[in-house]
Amino acid sequence: MNINVHHVTRVEGHGNIVVNAKNGVLEECRLDIVETPRFFEAMLRGRPYTEASHITSRICGICAVGHATASLRASETALGIELSEQAWLLRKLIFFGEMLDSHVLHTYMLVAPDFFGAGSVLPLAATAPEVVLRALRVKKLAGDLCALIGGRHTHPIAMTVGGFTHLPSVDELKAIRARLVDARKDMDDTVALFKTLPWPQFTRETEYVALSKPDEYAFIDGTITTTDGGAYALKDYRQVTNEKCVEHSSAKHTAHKRDAYMVGALARFNVNAKQLHPRAQEAAEALGLKPICTNPYLNSAAQVVEMVHSVEGAITICDTLIARGIAKEQLPKFNGRGGAGVGACEVPRGILFHNYEIGDDGKITGANCIIPTGQNLANIEADMRALVPQILDQGQDKVTLALEMLVRAYDPCISCSVHMLEVKFV
Amino acid sequence: MKPKVAFFDFTSCEGCQLTVVDSLQTHLDLLNAVEIVQFREAISERGEDYAVAFVEGSITRAADEERLKQIRAQAAVLVALGACAHIGGVNAIKNLAPMDDVRKYVYSDKAEWYATYAARPLSAVVKVDAFIPGCPIDREEFIRVVKAVLLGKKPPIPDYPMCVECKLKENVCLFHKGGFCLGPVTRAGCGAICPTYGDGCEGCRGVIPNPNLNSMKGVLDEHGLTADQILARMTMFCAYDPGQLGK
Numbered sequence: 001m002n003i004n005v006h007h008v009t010r011v012e013g014h015g016n017i018v019v020n021a022k023n024g025v026l027e028e029c030r031l032d033i034v035e036t037p038r039f040f041e042a043m044l045r046g047r048p049y050t051e052a053s054h055i056t057s058r059i060c061g062i063c064a065v066g067h068a069t070a071s072l073r074a075s076e077t078a079l080g081i082e083l084s085e086q087a088w089l090l091r092k093l094i095f096f097g098e099m100l101d102s103h104v105l106h107t108y109m110l111v112a113p114d115f116f117g118a119g120s121v122l123p124l125a126a127t128a129p130e131v132v133l134r135a136l137r138v139k140k141l142a143g144d145l146c147a148l149i150g151g152r153h154t155h156p157i158a159m160t161v162g163g164f165t166h167l168p169s170v171d172e173l174k175a176i177r178a179r180l181v182d183a184r185k186d187m188d189d190t191v192a193l194f195k196t197l198p199w200p201q202f203t204r205e206t207e208y209v210a211l212s213k214p215d216e217y218a219f220i221d222g223t224i225t226t227t228d229g230g231a232y233a234l235k236d237y238r239q240v241t242n243e244k245c246v247e248h249s250s251a252k253h254t255a256h257k258r259d260a261y262m263v264g265a266l267a268r269f270n271v272n273a274k275q276l277h278p279r280a281q282e283a284a285e286a287l288g289l290k291p292i293c294t295n296p297y298l299n300s301a302a303q304v305v306e307m308v309h310s311v312e313g314a315i316t317i318c319d320t321l322i323a324r325g326i327a328k329e330q331l332p333k334f335n336g337r338g339g340a341g342v343g344a345c346e347v348p349r350g351i352l353f354h355n356y357e358i359g360d361d362g363k364i365t366g367a368n369c370i371i372p373t374g375q376n377l378a379n380i381e382a383d384m385r386a387l388v389p390q391i392l393d394q395g396q397d398k399v400t401l402a403l404e405m406l407v408r409a410y411d412p413c414i415s416c417s418v419h420m421l422e423v424k425f426v
Numbered sequence: 427m428k429p430k431v432a433f434f435d436f437t438s439c440e441g442c443q444l445t446v447v448d449s450l451q452t453h454l455d456l457l458n459a460v461e462i463v464q465f466r467e468a469i470s471e472r473g474e475d476y477a478v479a480f481v482e483g484s485i486t487r488a489a490d491e492e493r494l495k496q497i498r499a500q501a502a503v504l505v506a507l508g509a510c511a512h513i514g515g516v517n518a519i520k521n522l523a524p525m526d527d528v529r530k531y532v533y534s535d536k537a538e539w540y541a542t543y544a545a546r547p548l549s550a551v552v553k554v555d556a557f558i559p560g561c562p563i564d565r566e567e568f569i570r571v572v573k574a575v576l577l578g579k580k581p582p583i584p585d586y587p588m589c590v591e592c593k594l595k596e597n598v599c600l601f602h603k604g605g606f607c608l609g610p611v612t613r614a615g616c617g618a619i620c621p622t623y624g625d626g627c628e629g630c631r632g633v634i635p636n637p638n639l640n641s642m643k644g645v646l647d648e649h650g651l652t653a654d655q656i657l658a659r660m661t662m663f664c665a666y667d668p669g670q671l672g673k
Contacts, residue, residue, distance in 0.1 A: 043519035061441020120469030151623030165624025245536035
């Protein structure tokens with residue numbers, strides 16, 4: 001058997017699956033990352049820190065809010081800038097919007113077609129219009145929520161170091177809150193749909209890594225926590241990631257205690273399930289998800305759970321903001337003292353790290369970004385190596401589909417992941 | 427018969443293609459007007475008989491030129507989708523430093539594994555018939571350009587500065603608020619979205635064909651700013667210069 005899927009479809013970026021098996025023995029099994037290298041860290045050097053979040057959001061069109069958030073937290077930590085309570089609420093609110101946006105895109109438009117025997121969501125517009133319209137409705141809600149806070153979802157404008165350059169009005173928050181409440185029905189229908197899907201039965205133990213916080217299901221900041229035991233402060237992220245170059249991938253691989261670890265919705269669920277909103281916990285139960293779940297295909301189910309959590313989280317924050325009102329706040333001024341800082345958040349695909357060093361002139365002298373998809377690549381390959389021998393007798397087409405679905409389950413964001421670097425702070 | 431359309435991408439964040447997907451939220455009937463035969467990010471089918479190609483991203487390594495030339499050979503109409511394809515966009519920031527230094531900074535002693543050269547817009551490699559500016563593209567403008575292309579008309583891309591739209595929005599000028607903005611020389615069409623959300627224009631839609639440089643200089647002088655500041659900001663999206671192609 002010789003499988004060579006050139007440019008896996010319905011994923012972000014360019015990756016190839018390569019499998020070679022002879023007489024039932026697996027000889028080669030790789031996920032080649034052939035995306036062009038992008039060099040964002042090198043491009044940040046010499047630029048004012050105030051531009052960094054707008055430049056790095058261009059790493060990814062799907063998780064632009066996530067990159068902006070990690071970038072801003074890195075600069076804010078480096079410069080000792082504290083956020084107001086209102087700014088924190090708005091950061092979290094736009095983050096819920098992006099989580100919902102990305103997860104609905106992935107689960108409905110990229111993953112679901114495999115279960116309907118379709119090559120894309122387009123034929124479903126004719127055969128299952130209510131499903132497609134629901135997906136578009138939720139996606140529009142998520143995009144509108146992001147636009148309300150940031151100006152737009154892809155490459156948000158108003159997010160800036162220390163706060164926001166534009167604020168939503170209370171009336172606008174009330175309007176979006178009403179739509180979020182209406183979306184509960186769509187969330188119920190989403191859970192009902194995805195619990196009927198025949199997820200491939202495949203499990204493999206691995207290490208799950210996610211941010212965690214004592215008081216909430218962590219999306220921004222926190223402690224790096226792993227299911228193999230161990231907790232690390234953000235500044236020690238390199239002890240977890242241990243990046244290395246591999247020749248068949250323009251994105252670096254990572255490993256912690258084992259050969260590979262997994263980040264993303266399933267990892268967050270496995271580490272922090274108890275902190276999910278009660279409605280999201282009910283969704284998990286309906287979907288048959290229990291920590292520690294070791295079936296990587298169920299990453300998509302964990303995303304459905306997080307969609308429910310994000311809708312509820314966004315409603316709660318809207319309530320708080322509406323009750324306290326929106327105040328115009330002064331943005332902090334640069335005090336002429338640089339520094340170094342790590343920013344981290346749980347973007348839809350897992351932990352994202354940005355690490356900057358900023359000079360006393362306000363210009364960036366060193367930068368490092370570690371992307372979730374890069375962290376998952378070694379784990380995807382380990383899954384492929386475990387899965388292929390189990391299904392080798394099913395023939396080339398089925399093995400190919402199972403592997404494509406496996407790669408898709410991780411929701412890889414390949415153009416994000418190909419600018420990893422060895423850090424050399426000047 | 428519906429025209430066959432395909433989407434491709436090179437070095438980019440794929441945010442413009444996502445904006446295309448998002449445009450279906452309000453323009454689902456677009457699917458009745460065209461047949462999408464290839465769109466790797468969203469569909470598994472790979473038809474090669476397309477007449478219109480939308481191409482996102484910059485060209486950043488020699489090996490990608492061939493693929494773009496094949497697309498050009500097939501497509502009757504090739505549209506550059508977004509700033510990376512149109513003017514090089516943020517990818518061209520790396521052109522400002524020696525390429526060896528850039529590669530070594532990111533990939534260290536393994537730099538030779540990863541080929542790259544100076545980032546360039548599609549038009550540096552093939553003929554481009556139309557472009558949709560912006561980072562990301564504007565959803566409504568995308569729809570307007572699709573309509574024009576389907577009707578065989580010239581796409582309605584503005585060639586006046588963004589300040590015009592900003593005034594129509596009744597925004598207070600950022601220069602008056604002590605801010606800094608590339609609006610006076612940047613192509614309009616985005617609805618002045620950045621100033622509307624409190625941030626200065628970063629020039630992602632490119633410089634207008636005949637910018638009023640004297641007026642720009644006047645604005646700078648009036649507010650105690652220098653041309654160097656403007657030029658530094660312009661390197662966010664407009665760093666590409668054909669003179670860099672030897673790199």
